[in-house]
Amino acid sequence: MWAVYKREMRSYFTSLVGYVYYAIFFLVSAFLFMQNTVQAGDNANVSNYFTIILYLFIVTIPLITMKLVSEELKLKTDQLLITSAPSIIGVIIGKFLAAFTLFGSSFIVSSLIYYIPLTMYGTPNAAKYFASVLAVLLCGMAFISIGIFISSLTENQFIAALGTIVIIVILLLIGNVSQYINSEFIRTILSNISFSSRYSNFAGGILDYGSLFYFLSISALFLFLSTKAFERRRWM
Amino acid sequence: MIKVTNLTKKYGERFAIDNISFEVNDGEVVGFLGPNGAGKTTTMNIITGYISSTSGTAEIDGYDILENPTEAKKQIGYLPEFPPLYLEMTVNEYLGFIYDLKKCELKKKDHIDEICRVVKITDAQKRLIKNLSKGYRQRVGIAGALVGNPKVVIFDEPTNGLDPRQIIDIRNLIKKLGEDHTVILSTHILSEVKTICDRILIINEGKIVADTKTENLEAEIKGNRRLEIKVDGPESHVLSTLKKIPGVSFVTVENSYGNGVSSFLVESQNDADVRKPVFYAMAKAGWPIISMDYLSGNIEDIFISVVDEDDEKKAAEAETKEKPVKPDKK
Numbered sequence: 080m081w082a083v084y085k086r087e088m089r090s091y092f093t094s095l096v097g098y099v100y101y102a103i104f105f106l107v108s109a110f111l112f113m114q115n116t117v118q119a120g121d122n123a124n125v126s127n128y129f130t131i132i133l134y135l136f137i138v139t140i141p142l143i144t145m146k147l148v149s150e151e152l153k154l155k156t157d158q159l160l161i162t163s164a165p166s167i168i169g170v171i172i173g174k175f176l177a178a179f180t181l182f183g184s185s186f187i188v189s190s191l192i193y194y195i196p197l198t199m200y201g202t203p204n205a206a207k208y209f210a211s212v213l214a215v216l217l218c219g220m221a222f223i224s225i226g227i228f229i230s231s232l233t234e235n236q237f238i239a240a241l242g243t244i245v246i247i248v249i250l251l252l253i254g255n256v257s258q259y260i261n262s263e264f265i266r267t268i269l270s271n272i273s274f275s276s277r278y279s280n281f282a283g284g285i286l287d288y289g290s291l292f293y294f295l296s297i298s299a300l301f302l303f304l305s306t307k308a309f310e311r312r313r314w315m
Numbered sequence: 316m317i318k319v320t321n322l323t324k325k326y327g328e329r330f331a332i333d334n335i336s337f338e339v340n341d342g343e344v345v346g347f348l349g350p351n352g353a354g355k356t357t358t359m360n361i362i363t364g365y366i367s368s369t370s371g372t373a374e375i376d377g378y379d380i381l382e383n384p385t386e387a388k389k390q391i392g393y394l395p396e397f398p399p400l401y402l403e404m405t406v407n408e409y410l411g412f413i414y415d416l417k418k419c420e421l422k423k424k425d426h427i428d429e430i431c432r433v434v435k436i437t438d439a440q441k442r443l444i445k446n447l448s449k450g451y452r453q454r455v456g457i458a459g460a461l462v463g464n465p466k467v468v469i470f471d472e473p474t475n476g477l478d479p480r481q482i483i484d485i486r487n488l489i490k491k492l493g494e495d496h497t498v499i500l501s502t503h504i505l506s507e508v509k510t511i512c513d514r515i516l517i518i519n520e521g522k523i524v525a526d527t528k529t530e531n532l533e534a535e536i537k538g539n540r541r542l543e544i545k546v547d548g549p550e551s552h553v554l555s556t557l558k559k560i561p562g563v564s565f566v567t568v569e570n571s572y573g574n575g576v577s578s579f580l581v582e583s584q585n586d587a588d589v590r591k592p593v594f595y596a597m598a599k600a601g602w603p604i605i606s607m608d609y610l611s612g613n614i615e616d617i618f619i620s621v622v623d624e625d626d627e628k629k630a631a632e633a634e635t636k637e638k639p640v641k642p643d644k645k
Contacts, residue, residue, distance in 0.1 A: 082415030086401070093403050159399035159459065162363045163416050165385045312366040 083160070083173030084180075087147065091181055100143055104185045107135055112193045117200060125203065126282040128193075129211040133275060136222055137247050143181055144226025145240035147174045148309055153234040161310055171227065171306045175298075178223045183216060206284035214281030217294035218274050222247055224301035231308040250274045316341045316467060316497045317362065322371035324357050324521075331357040333521040334371070341466075344493035346508030346529075347501035348618065349518040355501040356396055358518070359471050362499075363393040375467060389417070392465040396472050398456025402445035406436060406455055409444060410462055419463040426462070434458045434488060450481035457488065468492060470500040474507060486511055505618050517621050524625040542581040542609055543569065544593060548602025550577045556596055562587030576605060 091097035115128040148171075151157040160170050190212045197203040225246055230239040254273030257266045270276045277294070280287035307314070317339040324331040332354040339345050347355045360366045362373045364380045364387065373380045378387035401409055410427045419426065431437045434454045439447060444455060453473065460468050473489065474482040490511050492498060502508060508515050509529060517525040546553050550568060557566045557579060565582040572578075583589045590607060597604050 082412055085415070086404075086412050089408075090401075090403065154399065154401070155395065155397045156399040156401060158360075158365055158393070158395045159413070160416070161365050162388060162391065162393045163413060165388070165418060312360075313364070314367055 080166075080169035080173040080176075083164075083170050084176050087174055087177030088180065091143070091177065096143065096146075097181060100139060100181060101185055103142075104135070104139055105189060108132055108186075108189050109193075111135070112189075116193075117196055125197070125208055126211060126279075129215055129282065130275060130278065132215060133218060133251060133278060136219060137244055137251070140182070140219065140222045140226050140247060141240040141243040143178045144223055144230055144243060145236045146230065147178060147227050148231035148305065149233050149236050149239045151309075152231075153236075157309065161313070167310050168302075168306045171231075171302055171309060175223060175227055175302055178227070179220060182219050182223060186215060186219065187212070204284060207282065210281045210284045210286060211278075213286075214278045214290070217291065218278055221274070221294045221297040221301075222250075224298040224305070225250075228301040228305040228308065231305045316343075316376060317499070318372075318374040319358070319362065320372050320374075322358065322361060322373060323369045324354075324361060324366070325369045330521045332361075332518075335518075335521070335523055336371075337516060337523060337526060339467075339497060339499060342493075342495075342497055344489075344498040344500075344511060344513045346512035346515045347499060347518060348503070348505065348508050348515055349501075350503060350622065353518045354521040355518060356471055357521075359393070359469055359499070359501060360395075363391055363469060364388055365393075365395075389463070390466045392460030392462065392468045394456045394460045394468075394470045394473060396475065398452055398459070400444050400452060400455060400459075403443065405443050406431070406440045406447075406458075409455065410458055413459050413462045417463045421464065426464075430458045430461045433461065433491075435484075450477050450484070453477060453481070453485060454488075457485070461492075465496075467497045467499070470498070472502055473500055474502070474504065482507075517618065519622045519625050520629075522625070525621050540583055540587075540609060542583065542589065542593070542607065543578060544581060544607045545572075545576055545578045545605040546597055546602050547574075547576045547605060548597070548600065549575075552600070553577065553579065553597075553602055556600060557581055557593065560589055560592045560596055562589045562592070 091100075111131050112128050115131065116125060119127075148157075151160060161167065164170050190208075194203065194208065197208070222243075226239075226243040229242040229246065230236075232242070233239050250272070251274055254270045254276040257269035257273070260266050260269065271293075277287075277290045280290045319338070320336050322335045323333055335354075335358060347358070349355050357366070361368045362375070362380065364384050367381065375387045376390045378390070380387045401412070404412065407427065410430065411423065414423055414427065428437070428440075431440055434457050436451060436454050436458060439451055439455075444452060447455065457470070457473065460470070470489065474485050477485060486507065489498060489500060493511070493513075500508075500511065512529050514528055515525070516523055550571060554566060554568060557563060562583045563581055564584055565580075567580050569578040569580050581589065581593065593607070594604060
């Protein structure tokens with residue numbers, strides 16, 4: 080697991096991906112943060128920032144997950160991993176942790192930095208703020224697992240990225256669609272699946288166990304499916 | 316060391332390998348020989364745990380590759396047909412990665428340096444793999460297979476695509492590895508197995524059609540012996556003279572070179588050596604023999620004859636088994 084983790088971290092920074100990711104993330108997130116808080120005047124609200132930042136993941140998450148497995152399939156290095164690594168789930172978790180490190184480090188660092196101007200210009204609610212940070216981290220974690228799963232389905236990085244974008248968009252917008260649906264039953268299902276409505280449970284500063292469990296199980300499920308997809312030739 | 320029992324792999328309705336069984340003993344160097352698509356790679360992929368079999372088992376040192384993959388994999392180093400290299404890594408980083416991946420317990424730096432010395436890539440250890448030549452990359456692939464000192468090393472077409480000089484180097488390397496490892500290698504180049512292997516398994520259309528020690532292989536050749544001779548003399552007369560020699564079963568003109576020289580293919584029964592009678596017959600007629608060569612005895616012919624024989628057998632079986640044709644439903 081750690082061998083794969085180390086290799087993926089190296090590979091992020093020997094290629095440009097890691098730097099491009101950091102550049103895009105810090106640039107756009109700083110801009111969105113200023114727009115929604117310091118410059119928003121009376122409408123200032125940190126939860127607006129955290130909701131909007133989820134939409135940034137449509138671009139940034141596929142960028143860091145698309146190659147994780149599909150490149151192995153393309154270069155046939157999956158053969159090395161499958162025939163040498165003691166456990167395949169360890170390989171997938173190593174990759175997941177690498178992507179999560181890149182994503183989490185940038186998000187946590189940025190959130191800590193952005194907290195400083197908030198305390199300078201006002202009195203932020205720390206519970207709300209950090210519950211939101213946790214929610215976004217969980218959300219990103221689930222997106223990364225889904226990205227890895229889609230990457231393990233194809234040799235083509237471009238298709239992997241496209242597929243991930245589509246799924247992230249659906250999971251974010253599905254809650255908004257639900258308001259156009261007549262049936263209460265379907266509406267409940269859709270808003271429970273929706274990542275943005277799951278996030279809003281945290282935005283009030285509450286640790287919502289249901290949503291916590293939801294994000295963790297989505298991540299676990301897709302990592303498990305990635306393992307099965309990665310070694311599909313072993314059971315097909 | 317390796318025990319394969321009734322191994323079968325089906326892709327849809329097609330058998331990639333069909334009920335293969337064989338054993339490889341400790342320290343043996345075994346060549347897996349067969350035309351492209353015969354099932355060599357499939358067999359190797361199953362033994363190394365990359366793909367599963369439809370039925371049958373593969374055991375490595377007593378560990379079943381499906382039931383106890385972790386232990387079984389520890390015994391194997393595998394170089395697939397396309398070396399699985401990370402091009403953006405240096406050789407040292409790559410081997411270090413495999414070392415960590417396999418969770419080896421030897422001293423890391425010493426172990427990697429030792430492997431690099433064995434495969435002669437010490438001078439490239441700090442270079443990026445993407446900047447290395449094909450021959451070097453192949454060596455790095457072999458080095459990767461050797462990490463962790465596995466008892467068995469499996470090479471899938473290790474000399475494919477290399478230049479003659481590199482081929483000789485890799486062959487010598489494999490021969491050397493064979494001294495303290497059990498080696499399986501696959502190839503469709505016949506002279507390769509002859510120079511490297513103790514034993515040859517010939518595989519055709521998913522079945523093992525021959526399994527023999529290398530030194531016995533040539534003796535096993537069946538069918539007629541073929542002699543190619545070049546004679547300076549009138550073609551039709553030479554032909555009729557050759558046909559009259561006792562023991563000769565078939566003669567044909569292979570080539571006419573225009574300056575009176577023609578080459579002939581002379582087939583004789585297996586136990587008859589017709590070289591001397593041919594010489595005397597030609598000498599008597601005053602037609603100088605320019606060259607005379609046995610075509611049989613050559614490993615290429617053995618291979619072709621074994622594979623052909625197998626195909627013929629199958630064709631014959633199919634004919635006898637053929638059921639009455641059902642009327643077309645239209």
